[in-house]
Amino acid sequence: MIAHLAIWTRDLERMRAFYETYFGATASPLYHNPVKQFRSYFLSFGTGCQLELMHRPDIPDDAADALKQRTGLIHFALSVGSPERVDELTSRLKTDGFTWVDGPRTTGDGYYESVVLDPENNRIEITV
Structure with missing residues (x-):
């Protein structure tokens, strides 16, 4: 069983609000590690797999074209x-x-x- 999937995000709060608003997700309390400048939420959708939204300011943007298929998690x-x-x-x-x-x-x-x-x-x- 898959426990959770994770997404690095540029705007943690906007992404949390999107999944809460459109998919009824419930967010965990914000986790913050000030030493690593890491913040995250675990989003629950009732039962099953959770989605972890993560932010750290040093993670680079992905240059992949979202409208095209590619290898990896799509x-x-x-x-x-x-x-x-x-x-x-x-x-x-x-x-x-x-x-x-x-x-x-x-x-x-x-x-x-x-x-x-x-x-x-x-x-x-x-x-x-």
Whole structure:
């Protein structure tokens, strides 16, 4: 079982607010290690895998193009419970100015999903 995934972020508070607002995440108390200038939140989505958002000022930006496929971890999927909710959330994110990549659609292997980018261009599959 995967316990958590982690994302280095430039704007820790903006990313925390995004996942709380659109996906109902609950954030742990802020962890701060002043010696390493490290801050993080663990986000819970009810049960299962958590998402750790991390910030340290010396971590460089990733120059990868978020709209192109590449090797390495490329996306994670968040289940929202129904096709209608996938449609509603995709529409809301597009209206709120976030980048829409694909869908909603039923994939060849039967998943109903859309793909959007979070505020720092991480791919999220929104699925049932």
